[in-house]
Amino acid sequence: MTQQRRIISIQPGQPASDGAGVRLNRVIGGPGLERFDPFLMLDEFATDNPDDYIAGFPPHPHRGFETITYMLEGRMRHEDHLGNVGLLGSGGVQWMTAARGIIHSEMPEQESGAMRGFQLWLNLPARDKLGEAGYRDIPAADIPRLVSRTGVEVVVIAGEFDDGEQRQVGAVQRPHTQPQLFDLRLAPGSQVAPRLADGQRVMLYVYEGQLQLAAASAQTVGAGRLIRLSDEGQLQLASAQGAGVLLIAGTPLNEPIVQYGPFVMNSREEIEQALRDFRDGVLA
Template identity: 65%
Template sequence: MTMHRTVLDLHVGRAASDGAGVRMTRVFAGQGIERFDPFLMLDQFDTANADDYIGGFPAHPHRGFETVTYMLEGRLRHEDHLGNQGLLKPGGMQWMTAARGIIHSEMPEQQEGLMRGFQLWLNLPGKSKMSPASYRDYEPKELPRVVTAEGVEVVVLAGRFSDGVIEQTGAVQRPDTDPQLYDLILPSGSHISPRVPDGHRVLLYVYEGEVMLEGTQSTPVSANHLVRLSNEGTLTITSTENARVLLIAGAPLNEPIVQYGPFVMNTQAEIEQAIGDYQRGQFGG
């Protein structure tokens, strides 16, 4: 008998503001974050009102984790204290490993039009939190895409996608957390059964349309809802209308998480060191 992954809980994001007043939806973060291990935060920005994003994210620090920014519409300019510069374009992705420290800014390269995308925070294991920082922009053409027999388009941002017929390696591979990040574009009435390793935490964020999950008593999941699934079993997603879904999966680290704003470490002493290093100008590098 086939065992399906079951729904553990359903989340609706809350309105939030970050940076210099950028308005967004905070899908998850903060209290109870261990439930999403190895993921720390997911933000969605989706507005055509320039006043909601024009202030951008002026220079600010990070330590102890990775950020993944996936842009659907709009343009963001990245600059950091290590000398990196890049332009995140529609359909592109930015992968930044803050590790021992990076100070960066993300500023809109537009004064009007739609700004739409996501930022995901991915934890690093304790052994890697003080490794050198790094940064990479991915052009849209560098993100692998496949189309299944059902007509489902899959953008393979990270990991390795397989549905038993098609296999495609993603743009990024990471050790320890083994993230599997896919943007699934489902025509109405189509379905897809991505194979995700048992033991991986699996999150589905429906950001357009509506889907059903096999084995969950046919409970519909509509736009702007996040589903947290059990760590074992198969997964089949069926669209009841045209839908887009972010599949976010990774291997839990099962380590202590101590967070103070943009610093995520394993102990309070490490947080205090991060604050002191930043204040003394000894951050990253």
């Protein structure tokens, strides 16, 4: 019998507020970040109440990692001190490499309607933490997607999707952490078995519907839950009623993680340097 990846934990997100008061569901973040290496944080924002998002995220700094913002609905405007400007719309992705330093803002480009999406923080290896900062705006039309034989729509944001029948390279590749980031939209009665390399950390966030996993004991997981899986084995997903699922996988860096707010480095001394650089206006 083929070994399936084991379920290590199932956890809900926690209500949080960030920026100038934007209400969030913090799925990953805080103590125990090494459990999710190379991922540092996952926030979900989902509301049709403008009071929850209208204040946005005024200018703020980052150093030492990458941010990936994936918008399901709504519009967000990005500006940074490097002169980059981008409008993130429904289905689009903003991939920002903070590296040695970037100061940016993310402000809603709307005053009403739904704002829904995710922001994922991806760690950088020590060798790249003080490298060049960068920014890429990827509209929905430029993100590869496919529909599996069993009726699962797959949005391939990063990495490479492979279910043994179809393969599709994603919009972004990263050599060290090898992130796999897919939006899986399972129609009722559909199933999918993405192939993932042993040794990768694998997580599933169910953002809609109900997901069934083939594991040692089959389990159904509802929306708003993060599933953390073992690093080896196969993955088989199904949904009787339909589901929307973020599949997040990556190769651990196995390096020290020291975080202070928007700075993520490998030592306390590096954090203190980041604070001094920001104070002195030489972060980047």
